[in-house]
Amino acid sequence: MQGINPHSENSSLVNGSKGNVENKRSDKKSIALSVEHVSFAYDAALVLKDINLTIQEGEFIAVLGPSGCGKTSLLRLLAGLEKPVSGKLLHQGNPITGPNIERGVVFQDYSLFPWLNLQDNMEIAINKARKGLARAERNQIAEEYLNLVGLQGMAFKHPYEISGGMRQRAAIARSLALGSPVLLMDEPFGALDPVNRVRLQDLLLQLCRSTTTSRTIVFVTHDVEEALYLGDRVIVLGTTPGRVIAEIKVPFDGQRQRYDLFHSIEFRKLAEQISALYHDDIERQLEAGFVVSGEGELI
Amino acid sequence: MTESQHNSGSQKKGIRGIKGFEGIFLFLALGLCWQFTTTMLPIQHSALYPTPAVTFKALLDSMPELLKGTWSSFLILIPGYLLAVLFGSVWGIIAGSIKWIHRVFDPFAKVAAPIPPTVYVPYAIALMPTFRISAIMVVFIGAFWPVFVNAAAGAASVPLRYRDNAGILGFGRFEYMRRVVFPAALPNIFSGMAVGLALAFILLTVAELFGANQGLGRFVQYYADYADYPRMVAGILYTGMVTFATMALLDFVKRRLLFWVR
Structure with a gap:
């Protein structure tokens, strides 16, 4: 895995056929990453509670959630940059004890x-x-x-x-x-303007499709459309504490033409469903007694 | 520091030609003031307060002696300062990034660093076999602490993002120190070096007042003893120019190396 050849990447970038990609994606692969009952806290504040997740090799996982839901913490745990309070994180069956070049990370802007x-x-x-x-x-x-x-x-x-x-x-x-066979991306396009964001999303998809080595990607974002456009599977996290509230298999396999996809009824429906999940979670928080104050208003 | 430099660079838009040279006007004004007060006002002790013309003549006349003195002074300043920069930055980086060394060394640094280094001068001169070695030692002690304290602070506060990146790239400890902590602490090291250089000049001249037979501080002391005030004032002005030129050189090196700091 370490000796990947950029020549073959280049050539397959040109010849990369969608047939190959679909085969690659439908293949049953072994488990790349698994997260078992993981909880994580900063000081006393519980950030992630009992997260369970299994990520297949070659899968593109989009982790979606509002800010403060602990999605970055989840990524840092997977990278080995943080240690969980309880639970286990495994990479190909081996416990993740620290950062390793087997798991590359792309941060937001640094x-x-x-x-x-x-x-x-x-x-x-x-x-x-x-x-x-x-x-x-x-x-x-x-x-x-x-x-x-x-x-x-x-x-x-x-x-x-x-x-x-x-x-x-x-x-x-x-x-x-x-x-790295595993690529962890923490809102990598979050600080970009819309045009560059679209370009880089397309570039990322292109690179994923073209490379002959199957690469597992965990992509953290708060943008529903970005998650649906890029991911094979979308993990939706809720807030306080962060936990998985939904796992959605994205049905638009392989055929990702941005314009057609974004305007298809299925895509819009799915995006709305996911947005509704967000709102339900926020409402649940409100019912549980959280106060939302107006701008500039003191509680 | 660097931010303000950056700003002043980008503000050079408005009135071309004058901008960036305002400082010259103050020099001219001070020069005129000097000329006026020495020639137009009835001052009794004119020997103590020489006119610009007399002073510049004294400066020109004593140039060979001053150059020799500069060389002698730099033979103390350069070894002392460079040793201080070397040990201060290396040890500062080690003490700043390895926790147990920090715990061992920090109490001592807190006690020793604030001691005004001038107090070491008489003892160093008594202790060391030659004046040069004792002066080098005093310059070293004076410049070491600012460099050390700043390097340690810089190394201790390496931003998390660089540490994350080093971890992800699988850096070992030495590689992390060399490729991440050192460049990340370099802005702090340069602040420490600037303070250290100013202190080094002070200590150099103080040491020379005590025991040298040549050098910049010695030159001033010598002509003060003989009440040759034009030469003494010339010596002060010359020492100021040498200090300024050395600081400017340091600033130049700093800007070259810290091009990426914004």
């Missing part, structure tokens, strides 16, 4: 080191994935991955010199270069 240019940022990951490469080889691989995400000729730019969209492209390229 995956790159600001003091390194894109090439050097990439080379750290390339060095980790494949030790002992000559400098020229590393440079070439870095360039290929940057090309793959549409950052031709940007290798010597520093993160502060490029836009947020470009930074996220580079962050994705770095995760790909790391060769």
Whole structure:
């Protein structure tokens, strides 16, 4: 898994057929990640309560929830950056004890080191994935991955010199270069403008379809449409404390043409159902005695 | 610090030519004031308060001596300061990022760092075999603490996002120190280096007042003893210019290395 070849990725990017993808997705694969009765707390505040989740290899999971529902905490637990209060997290059957390059992470806007240019940022990951490469080889691989995400000729730019969209492209390229079979993405497009967000969603789908290695992705978002557009399965989290309130298998397999999909009745219905789940949860909170105050109003 | 520099850079839009050179007007005004007060006012002790012309003549006349003195002073300043920067930043990064070392070292640092380093001067001169070694030691002690304290603070507050990234990339401890903690603490290290350099100059000249036979501080002391005030004032002005040039060099290096800080 570590020795993925960008050449084959490039070529399959061009030839990538949907037939392959559908086969890949319908195959019964082994379990990549499992979350068993996991609870998580910051100090005294319970953030996640009794989360159970099984993620198949090659699956694209969208974790959807309002802010403060603990979806980022769930991702950090999966990455090994946090430890659960109780319960178990497993990656291919082995307990997750700390961060590991087997699980790459793309953060919202800070995956790159600001003091390194894109090439050097990439080379750290390339060095980790494949030790002992000559400098020229590393440079070439870095360039290929940057090309793959549409950052031709940007290798010597520093993160502060490029836009947020470009930074996220580079962050994705770095995760790909790391060769992690599991990719954890924490609202990676959350800070982007709508146009860049759409572009990067499409780029991500394209990369998922084209790569020959099956990559498991956990994608955290608060955007219902984004979750439905990208995910094979959508996990909806409720708030205080965070818990799974629904798991939805997304029926639009493989055939994801943005415009058609977004305007199809099925898509809109599903999006509305999920939004309704959100609202039910919020109403339940209100009934339980939570006070919502008006803007600028003191409680 | 860097933010304000950034701002002043982006404000160079309005009146071209004058902007960025306002400081010169103050120098001109002070110079005129000096000229006026020395020549137009009836001041009795004119020997104590030389005119600009006399002072500049003294400056030019003593240039060879001053250059020699500068060289002598820098032979103390540079080793002492560079050793302080090296040990201060390395040890600061270690003490700032490894908790048990921090617990061992922090109480001592809290007690030792605030001692005004000038108080070490007489003892160092008595203790060390030569004046140069004792002066280097005093400069080292003076510059070490600001660099150390700032490096430790920078290393202790490496933003979580960099730590997360290092974890995800599978960095080992040494790699994490070298590739993440060091660059992340570099802005703090440079603040410490600026404070340390100013202190190093103070200590250098104080030490030279005590025991040197040449050097910048010695030059001023020597001509004060002989009541040659034009040369003494020239020495003060010259020392100021050398200090300014050295600080400017540090600032230049800092801007080059910290290009990514915004």
